Amino acid sequence: MNQVRKVCLLFLVSLGFVFTIFSSEVLALYGYDIHNTLAPAAGAMGGTSLARPQDLVSAIYANPATVTQFKGTQFTFGVTFFQPEVELKHDGSVTGVAYHADSKTDIFPVPEIGVTQDLSGLGIPAVLGIGLSATSGVGADFRDEPASLGTGAELIVFGVNVGGGYRLNERLSVGAMATVSFAQLDAGLSSTSAETHDFGYRGTFGLTYDLLDDTTVGVYYQMSQRHEFDNLFQTGLVGGVLPTFENTSVEQPANFGIGIANSSLLDGNLLLAFDYIFKNWEEAAFWEDIYEDQHVFALGGQYSMGKWRFRCGYSYAEQPNIENPTKLGSLAQVVTGPGGLVLPVAGNTALIQYLQATQAELIWEHRLSAGFGYKDFLMPGLDADLQMGWFFENNEDFGTHTTADSLGWHAGAALTWRF
Numbered sequence: 001m002n003q004v005r006k007v008c009l010l011f012l013v014s015l016g017f018v019f020t021i022f023s024s025e026v027l028a029l030y031g032y033d034i035h036n037t038l039a040p041a042a043g044a045m046g047g048t049s050l051a052r053p054q055d056l057v058s059a060i061y062a063n064p065a066t067v068t069q070f071k072g073t074q075f076t077f078g079v080t081f082f083q084p085e086v087e088l089k090h091d092g093s094v095t096g097v098a099y100h101a102d103s104k105t106d107i108f109p110v111p112e113i114g115v116t117q118d119l120s121g122l123g124i125p126a127v128l129g130i131g132l133s134a135t136s137g138v139g140a141d142f143r144d145e146p147a148s149l150g151t152g153a154e155l156i157v158f159g160v161n162v163g164g165g166y167r168l169n170e171r172l173s174v175g176a177m178a179t180v181s182f183a184q185l186d187a188g189l190s191s192t193s194a195e196t197h198d199f200g201y202r203g204t205f206g207l208t209y210d211l212l213d214d215t216t217v218g219v220y221y222q223m224s225q226r227h228e229f230d231n232l233f234q235t236g237l238v239g240g241v242l243p244t245f246e247n248t249s250v251e252q253p254a255n256f257g258i259g260i261a262n263s264s265l266l267d268g269n270l271l272l273a274f275d276y277i278f279k280n281w282e283e284a285a286f287w288e289d290i291y292e293d294q295h296v297f298a299l300g301g302q303y304s305m306g307k308w309r310f311r312c313g314y315s316y317a318e319q320p321n322i323e324n325p326t327k328l329g330s331l332a333q334v335v336t337g338p339g340g341l342v343l344p345v346a347g348n349t350a351l352i353q354y355l356q357a358t359q360a361e362l363i364w365e366h367r368l369s370a371g372f373g374y375k376d377f378l379m380p381g382l383d384a385d386l387q388m389g390w391f392f393e394n395n396e397d398f399g400t401h402t403t404a405d406s407l408g409w410h411a412g413a414a415l416t417w418r419f
Contacts, residue, residue, distance in 0.1 A: 032136045032155055032287075033252060035277065035296075036062055037315065037367070037389070038080040038110050039133075040414035044371025044387035045300025046313025048273035050259025051208060051218035054302060054309070054373075055385060056416070057114040060131035060161050063206035063220040063257070064175030067129040068165040070116045078112035078385070078414020086140045087405040090148075094354040094401065097147035103140040105154070110134045112414055125167040135159040135181065135225075136252050142358055151358040157183040157227075157252065163204075171210040178203055183227040185250065198227040202252075214264040222255040224284060251285035271302040281320055289327050290356050291320040300369075309373035311387070314366075321396070325352045353399035364406060366392035383416040 036042040039061070041054035049058035052066065056074050059066040084105060092098035114131035139154030158181065165175030179202045186195040206220030231245035259275040275298045281291035300313035328345050345351060371387030391408040398404065 032138060033255075033279070034110075034133075034135055034137070035255075037369075038082060038112070038410055038412060040076060040078050040112055040385040040387060040412065040416070041302075041309075041311060041371070041373060042300070043080060043389060043410065043412060044311035044313060044369050044385075045273060045302060046275075046298040046315045046367070046369055048259065048261075048275045048298045048300035048313060050206075050220060050257050050275045051216045051273060052261035052263075052271065054271075054311070055114075055414070056116045056129065057112045057131055057133060057414075059116070060114045060129040060163075060177065061133055061135065061159070062204075063208065063218045063259070064129070064163050064177040064204055065165045065173040065206040065208045065220070066218060067116050067127045067175060068125075068167050068173040068208070070127060070129075071118050071120075073118065073419040074114075074116045074416060075419075076112065076114045076414055076416040078412060080110045080112060080387070080410055080412025082108045082110055082138070082408065082410040084108075084138050084140070084391075084406065084408040088140075088142060088148075088357060089403045090354065090357070091401045092147070094351055095147050095149050099145050099147035101142050101145040101148065103142060103152070104144060105139055105141045105152075108134075108138060108156075110412070111158075112412065126164055128164040129161070129177070131161045133159060133161075135179070136183075139186070140358060148358065151355070152186075153358070154186045155183070155250070156185075157181050157200075157225075161204075172207065173209075174205075174207045176203065176205050179225065181225060181227070183229075183250070185227075185229050185232065185248075196229045196232055198229055200225045200227045212264075214268065215260070215262045218257075218259045218261075220255075220257050222257075224254040224280070225252040226285060227251070249285040251287065253280045253284040253287065255279055266303070269304045271304075273300045273302075274298070279320075286328075290322055290325050290352070292318075292322055294318050294320045307375040309375070309385075311372060312368075312370045314368055319365075321356065321398075324349055324399075325356065328352050328355060350399060350401055354402050357396075357398035357402040357404045364391040364408065365394040368392075377415070381418045383418065385414045385416070387412055 036049045036058045037047040039058040042049040042058040049062040053059040086103035116129045119126045136157035141152035142148040159179045161177045163177030167173045181200040184197040202223045202225035204222040208218045229248045232248040257277040261273040263271045277296040279294040281287045282293045296317040298315045302311045369389035373385040377384035388411040393407040
């Protein structure tokens with residue numbers, strides 16, 4: 001048994017070593033998806049949550065089989081404040097005037113709400129879960145810079161997850177969650193685009209298996225999530241009078257993930273977790289034109305000392321931006337700017353790169369996170385969690401005409417009641 005533990009530990013350490021060696025290009029939020037990077041405990045642990053999540057919101061929004069790890073009735077209420085910051089430089093080749101501006105996007109408050117109900121008291125080896133959180137989003141705003149032609153964008157996707165997990169035996173659990181989402185998109189071309197919204201649906205399926213008493217493996221698959229934004233862009237005029245509009249589909253990608261967690265060290269007080277996620281951007285409507293498929297990694301740890309939980313984490317991923325995009329969704333042209341300037345999109349790589357830089361540039365290369373939790377805070381059965389993270393500055397060239405520097409931070413707190 002000790003030899004097996006050593007092998008599992010060596011596997012975790014090796015993964016961490018490989019992860020560190022290849023961490024030249026990293027993401028904090030994975031494209032525009034959040035993946036528990038802002039959750040009460042997982043947000044402090046690099047987003048790791050596929051095998052042994054340390055907060056029930058992360059169980060509900062990642063691998064649904066992990067909800068079986070939460071006993072009794074538990075309720076979490078929290079919020080995370082997320083601030084992206086972008087500095088943009090453009091030489092004027094697209095807009096006609098060179099400019100250098102900072103995004104005016106304000107802080108995003110992200111709700112972290114979840115409830116789990118253990119049914120073992122009814123003789124059913126299952127746990128139900130329901131939660132509310134933001135699953136995708138963020139944006140940038142350069143509208144107050146006249147030379148930008150009013151460019152910027154904001155995408156917010158809120159999801160209600162409902163489902164549960166079932167314990168097939170002492171070591172194996174399976175689970176499923178259904179997501180009903182509300183998405184709101186502001187395309188950011190101030191004179192010719194609107195802010196619209198849509199509902200979407202997706203399913204998530206997963207399992208966990210305890211290799212040993214102190215080692216758990218989790219696997220999950222998440223379906224793609226499509227939103228259709230009607231009449232998002234004005235693309236022309238009929239007879240010089242009546243406007244014509246373009247619908248745009250935006251699809252959050254399908255995801256496959258596997259995680260492993262081990263608590264064999266320091267008398268079981270040290271939990272190490274490692275997650276891998278494959279994001280299928282190349283099959284996702286809209287994003288397929290500007291993002292490539294992506295491999296994402298996260299590493300996190302938690303040390304327990306009495307009622308205290310001390311956490312830290314780090315995230316890694318491939319850079320998804322396509323270097324020379326030739327199209328953007330179904331758009332053939334965009335009418336924008338003063339006087340209704342018509343800009344063709346299809347085949348106009350410089351314009352698409354400019355839109356990439358102003359509307360899809362929030363790609364960070366490094367994120368460190370940390371936080372702590374305290375059990376029986378103020379009263380028995382009430383836990384408190386705090387987390388924070390820093391997105392290190394990333395400089396990205398979008399072609400030869402536009403450069404974006406992005407960084408950011410997040411901080412949040414949550415209370416969990418255990419009954």
